[in-house]
Amino acid sequence: MHGPNLNLLGIREPDIYGRETLEAINLRLVATARAAGVKLDAFQSNHEGVLVDRVQQAKADGVGFIVLNPAAFTYSSIALRDALTAVQIPFIEVHLSNIHAREPWRAHSHFTAVAVGSVLGLGSRGYDLALEYAIARLTAR
Ligand code: DQA
Numbered sequence: 001m002h003g004p005n006l007n008l009l010g011i012r013e014p015d016i017y018g019r020e021t022l023e024a025i026n027l028r029l030v031a032t033a034r035a036a037g038v039k040l041d042a043f044q045s046n047h048e049g050v051l052v053d054r055v056q057q058a059k060a061d062g063v064g065f066i067v068l069n070p071a072a073f074t075y076s077s078i079a080l081r082d083a084l085t086a087v088q089i090p091f092i093e094v095h096l097s098n099i100h101a102r103e104p105w106r107a108h109s110h111f112t113a114v115a116v117g118s119v120l121g122l123g124s125r126g127y128d129l130a131l132e133y134a135i136a137r138l139t140a141r
Helices: 022-035 048-061 071-075 078-087 125-139
Strands: 066-068 091-095 117-120
Touching: 022 125, 048 078, 066 125, 091 125, 117 125
Parallel strands: 066 091, 091 117
Antiparallel strands: none
16 A cells, blocks of 8 residues: 555656656566465555545455555554554555655654554565565465
8 A cells, every 4th residue: 555646656756766666566566466375456545535445445355464655644644544553454664765864754653653563765675575574474374
């Protein structure tokens, strides 16, 4: 699940966020999941309420794990955090950039304390690593 402006990956400040497009990242993640026998739905929105609705829908759909880059909502969205704690679906918080090495106001995330864990600063590899963890957890018996 990708938050606002991540649809612009590839052209958005590539020195910070890389040159890969969101579509390329999603295709790779879907392929990895499929090879592991896990279904992955990729979703991006620029709208807070749409993301909240999607998290609520995830519960109804029986989603077992979420990999989330809240993007700028990291710093503002109590609603999205509350949705995640409401549905009690475990999630990993991913940021392409190291939010602790940038402007001081980027360092505090509303999500970190309720996430299983977080992956920061590893570019799009962070999504792969989070997915690897999710797959291991979902397929463990
Ligand atoms: C981001 C970091 C945030 O500070 C920023 O608002 C984003 C992207 C990242 O992936 O590095 O939109 O979440």
